[in-house]
Amino acid sequence: MHERMNIGTDPYVLPAPQTIVGSMLDGKPNFMALAWVSRFTHTPCLMGIGVNAKHATHRAILETGQFSINFPSVDMVNETDYVGLASGNRTDKSTVFKVHFGSLANAPLIEDCPISIELELFKHVDLETHSLFLGEVKGTWTEDRFMTDGYPDITKVRPLLLSMPDNIYWSVGEQKGKAWHDGKALRDTLKTKR
Numbered sequence: 001m002h003e004r005m006n007i008g009t010d011p012y013v014l015p016a017p018q019t020i021v022g023s024m025l026d027g028k029p030n031f032m033a034l035a036w037v038s039r040f041t042h043t044p045c046l047m048g049i050g051v052n053a054k055h056a057t058h059r060a061i062l063e064t065g066q067f068s069i070n071f072p073s074v075d076m077v078n079e080t081d082y083v084g085l086a087s088g089n090r091t092d093k094s095t096v097f098k099v100h101f102g103s104l105a106n107a108p109l110i111e112d113c114p115i116s117i118e119l120e121l122f123k124h125v126d127l128e129t130h131s132l133f134l135g136e137v138k139g140t141w142t143e144d145r146f147m148t149d150g151y152p153d154i155t156k157v158r159p160l161l162l163s164m165p166d167n168i169y170w171s172v173g174e175q176k177g178k179a180w181h182d183g184k185a186l187r188d189t190l191k192t193k194r
Helices: 056-064 074-085 183-192
Strands: 013-017 019-025 029-034 037-041 047-051 068-071 115-126 132-139 159-164 168-170
Touching: 019 047, 019 056, 029 047, 029 056, 029 074, 037 074, 047 068, 047 115, 056 068, 056 115, 068 132, 074 168
Parallel strands: none
Antiparallel strands: 013 159, 019 029, 019 068, 037 047, 047 132, 068 115, 115 132, 159 168
């Protein structure tokens, strides 16, 4: 048996979706690379992002109450990394991507991203250096070429992932199972043993 060890307080979380958050900053589209994103509830569908209070995106979301979460493909590494490196406080990033809008005027959506979600701010939680922005999903945008059987197909989307704190971009591997399904036999076996 291998001995487990504590590697510190900056945990290695296995790759998470690398996204690009869109906002309207001083009347122009603004974009920021962000991997601190998660779904929190189903109805209403709330998603949360963690944004440093010093970022221009932070100010833009507070001012407009809207934002987007765009999921780039692995083909968009350079553009994604660029909007993470260039600060919206000093750089106009409004022309980096072709944009469109759904029902929200202050949530720019990236045309080249396989999936884009528009959100209205539901709740803002101040933390020490960052804020948690919970947004209610108002629309999810994609194209038929990224769908299979009515759902986005991960093999067609080819999402970009990020691991931290080593800061490495990854792609998705092969399918290994089906959630809320593959554990049923074990569940049933353990129930009968009680």
